[in-house]
Amino acid sequence: MIAGGRRIGKIEIHRVLEMVMPFDRRTFFPNNSDEDWAPHRSWLEPDALDPKLDALLFPMQSYIVRTAHHTVLIDSCVGNDKDRPKRPAWHHKTDDAFLRGLRSLGIGPADIDYVFCTHLHADHIGWNTRLENGRWVPTFPNARYIFSKQELDSWRDVGHKNFARTPLEDSVLPIVAAGRADLVANDFALDDQIRLESTPGHTPDHVAIALQSAGESAVMSGDLMHSPVQCLHPEWVPWPDWDAALASRTRRAFLERYCDTPTLVCTAHFPLPSAGRVVRAGGAFRDGFRFIYDDQPWS
Numbered sequence: 678m679i680a681g682g683r684r685i686g687k688i689e690i691h692r693v694l695e696m697v698m699p700f701d702r703r704t705f706f707p708n709n710s711d712e713d714w715a716p717h718r719s720w721l722e723p724d725a726l727d728p729k730l731d732a733l734l735f736p737m738q739s740y741i742v743r744t745a746h747h748t749v750l751i752d753s754c755v756g757n758d759k760d761r762p763k764r765p766a767w768h769h770k771t772d773d774a775f776l777r778g779l780r781s782l783g784i785g786p787a788d789i790d791y792v793f794c795t796h797l798h799a800d801h802i803g804w805n806t807r808l809e810n811g812r813w814v815p816t817f818p819n820a821r822y823i824f825s826k827q828e829l830d831s832w833r834d835v836g837h838k839n840f841a842r843t844p845l846e847d848s849v850l851p852i853v854a855a856g857r858a859d860l861v862a863n864d865f866a867l868d869d870q871i872r873l874e875s876t877p878g879h880t881p882d883h884v885a886i887a888l889q890s891a892g893e894s895a896v897m898s899g900d901l902m903h904s905p906v907q908c909l910h911p912e913w914v915p916w917p918d919w920d921a922a923l924a925s926r927t928r929r930a931f932l933e934r935y936c937d938t939p940t941l942v943c944t945a946h947f948p949l950p951s952a953g954r955v956v957r958a959g960g961a962f963r964d965g966f967r968f969i970y971d972d973q974p975w976s
C-alpha cells in the first residue's frame with residue numbers, strides 16, 4: 678500500500694492531479710439562468726463555484742488503480758506540448774505536475790500496465806502521448822491502452838457537435854499506430870475486478886469504469902456529470918454533452934443505480950476529493966440526489 682491511498686477491498690485507488698481550472702459558468706451551462714443557480718450558490722461556493730470569477734472550478738485528474746496484478750491509469754488529463762489554442766492553460770503546456778504526481782506515488786510511466794479512457798475529450802487523453810523529437814509517442818511504453826471501438830469510430834468518421842480532430846490525432850491515433858491500443862466493446866472486462874459500464878451521451882460511447890473487490894465497489898464516472906449541482910438536477914446539460922437528451926437520461930440512470938449504495942463514485946471534475954456516495958436528496962428535491970464527499974484520507 679502506498680501511503681494515503683484509498684482502499685476498495687483489495688484494490689488501491691490514488692489520484693494524480695494535474696491542475697484545477699475555472700470554466701465560465703454561463704458558457705458551460707448555457708441553458709441555465711442565474712435564477713436556476715441562485716438556490717445552489719451557498720453550497721457550491723467556494724470549492725465548486727468560485728464566487729469572484731463566477732466560474733466552475735474543475736480539477737483535471739487521473740485515477741490510479743492498483744490491483745494484485747495490474748497498475749491501471751484511468752483517464753490521462755491534458756498532457757504537455759499539445760496544440761489547444763482555444764484553451765490557453767492547455768496550449769503547449771510544459772509543466773511536470775502530472776509526471777511528478779505519478780512519481781510521488783512511486784510509479785513511473787513504465788510501471789503502468791493499462792490506460793483506460795472514459796471518453797476521447799482532450800482533458801482525458803492528453804498524457805496518452807508525449808512529444809519526442811517532433812513525434813507523438815506513448816507516454817506509458819509498457820501499457821495497453823483500452824479505448825471503446827465505437828467511441829473511436831464515431832470520432833474518426835462522424836463530424837458531430839464538439840468534434841475536435843486535433844486531440845484524436847495527437848493523443849489517440851499515435852497509440853493505435855504504435856500497436857498499443859485495444860479497441861473494445863463497452864461491456865469489456867479486464868478481469869473480475871475492473872470492467873466498463875456503458876454511459877453514453879456526453880460522447881457517443883462514453884464509459885464508466887467499475888471496480889469491485891472483496892465485497893466493496895467503486896466507479897469512475899468520467900464526464901457523465903461535471904458539477905455536483907447535476908446530482909440535484911440531472912437534467913442540466915453542459916455545452917460539451919454530445920446528445921443532451923441521452924446524456925441526461927444516462928446521468929439520472931447512473932445516479933439511480935448507485936443511490937443509497939456503498940459504492941464510491943469517483944468523478945473526474947467535482948471538487949477534491951471528487952469521490953463520494955450518492956444519496957437521495959429528499960424534501961424539495963425528492964427527484965434528485967446529493968453527493969456525500971468521501972471522508973477517508975487520499976494521497
Ligand SMILES: [Zn+2]
Pocket residue numbers: 798800801900945946
Ligand atoms: Zn472532462
